[in-house]
Amino acid sequence: MRSIRRSFGVALEEEQRRRELEGGSTPEAVEVAETGAELSDDVLEVNDSDVEVETDQANTEEAGETVDALGELEEVAQEALQNGGFDKYGARIFQVAVQREVGRLGLSVKPMPALEDFGAASSRTRATQFALEAVGDQIKDIWKKIIEALKKAWKFIEDHWNKLFGAYETLDKRADALLAAAAKTTGDKKENFASPGIVKEIYIGSAAGQAGMAVLKKTAEEIFNGWKAMAGTAGEAAVTALEAIATSGAAPTESFSSHAPAGLTAASTDQGHGEARPNTKLLSTPELPGGKAVLFFQAENIDGLAGQGGTVTEFKKGSKAPELELKTLTSQEVIALAKEAKAIAGILKNYRSSKEAASNLKKKAISAAEKLDGAAGKEADEAKKANIQKAQKIASAFPNIVDQPYVKFALYTLSATKAFLAYGEQSLKQYGKK
Numbered sequence: 001m002r003s004i005r006r007s008f009g010v011a012l013e014e015e016q017r018r019r020e021l022e023g024g025s026t027p028e029a030v031e032v033a034e035t036g037a038e039l040s041d042d043v044l045e046v047n048d049s050d051v052e053v054e055t056d057q058a059n060t061e062e063a064g065e066t067v068d069a070l071g072e073l074e075e076v077a078q079e080a081l082q083n084g085g086f087d088k089y090g091a092r093i094f095q096v097a098v099q100r101e102v103g104r105l106g107l108s109v110k111p112m113p114a115l116e117d118f119g120a121a122s123s124r125t126r127a128t129q130f131a132l133e134a135v136g137d138q139i140k141d142i143w144k145k146i147i148e149a150l151k152k153a154w155k156f157i158e159d160h161w162n163k164l165f166g167a168y169e170t171l172d173k174r175a176d177a178l179l180a181a182a183a184k185t186t187g188d189k190k191e192n193f194a195s196p197g198i199v200k201e202i203y204i205g206s207a208a209g210q211a212g213m214a215v216l217k218k219t220a221e222e223i224f225n226g227w228k229a230m231a232g233t234a235g236e237a238a239v240t241a242l243e244a245i246a247t248s249g250a251a252p253t254e255s256f257s258s259h260a261p262a263g264l265t266a267a268s269t270d271q272g273h274g275e276a277r278p279n280t281k282l283l284s285t286p287e288l289p290g291g292k293a294v295l296f297f298q299a300e301n302i303d304g305l306a307g308q309g310g311t312v313t314e315f316k317k318g319s320k321a322p323e324l325e326l327k328t329l330t331s332q333e334v335i336a337l338a339k340e341a342k343a344i345a346g347i348l349k350n351y352r353s354s355k356e357a358a359s360n361l362k363k364k365a366i367s368a369a370e371k372l373d374g375a376a377g378k379e380a381d382e383a384k385k386a387n388i389q390k391a392q393k394i395a396s397a398f399p400n401i402v403d404q405p406y407v408k409f410a411l412y413t414l415s416a417t418k419a420f421l422a423y424g425e426q427s428l429k430q431y432g433k434k
Helices: 004-022 041-082 088-103 121-184 196-202 211-225 227-248 302-307 331-350 352-375 382-402 404-428
Strands: 280-284 292-299 309-314
Touching: 041 088, 041 121, 041 382, 088 121, 121 331, 121 352, 121 382, 121 404, 196 404, 211 227, 211 331, 211 404, 227 352, 227 382, 227 404, 292 302, 292 404, 302 382, 309 404, 331 404, 352 382, 382 404
Parallel strands: none
Antiparallel strands: 280 292, 292 309
16 A cells, blocks of 8 residues: 655645745655467456456555555644644645645545645634545545445446356357267277367366366365355455444444355465465465466455455466477267356356345445444544544445455366367367378
């Protein structure tokens, strides 16, 4: 998360340059890619949608960081108020810092007292109080925009999950067609054939063959059937915390993401899995087809929510597909492969029930989040305001708790399964070529 000290440092540097030009002194600083087979348009559209969702989440997270930063600026103003208020130079630094934070979102800064109002000791207290209230109003306005952005992003996710489920129905039909073709295929065949595109999508380690399909199926079962254990439990706890803070300002639980589905084991960024994310633990699948792994960054406490999420990445950094020919599958092997593809399609269709549970959780989260603005009234004490800031972090990160890692893995699973079906289809084409 962006440090407010950096914003204040930049503001101070700007003030220093301005004052140097004026001959004044400097005040002290205030502390799923294409496979060998062509992907259908619906899958490509979902992939594009995933990028757009990530962009929306990034914008929401930026707004959340701005709210956090402005909250810290409120604390600075409160401290100044207790010591007689800002002088005009301190007020100038404060205003520049606020402008920088709000400007990141393309918003206008709420009106603040003129610098002259901070000149006399008798007026500083009142002017600082007005500046403090202006920042508070700014936070409320930004929070309302965050709520609207979350609603939009979640609606977008729901709509495109429906399209994704449609893609799995297409996958199921393609597997049926392969089953029918394999049942009719007999005779001699070419023993091996070259297809670097398919090898790239299905290899594990130094081998490429149908064995990777079983690994993919097992991992899909464990992760999607484990949604309730990890995302569902975390989502329920997050909603409970949001509701408690919105109604009474009670402190939220600090740990609500300790559950992990089978199939995920502790990993380390030392293995090449990107940069460490503070206050999170890293979980990884075993190596999956295409030399991939699904990583889950799981928050250990509220401060870790900024890093919550998941991604599909290389299992070993710099790994490359082996240069080899594929073994032509027998018709019975193709039939077995097609049945596993249908099983994967079934796993993801059954995941619909989890999506319905996630949708209900998000509705509750939105309802509670909308009340946070009112909970942060002037009468709220410091402890309650701190809890509200934590609740805002929870709400902003909610899509990463219940959706994002599963979207990533679902897209990958679809692409990998299509690659295996292409392997089966290409194997059948080798019959009669001997």
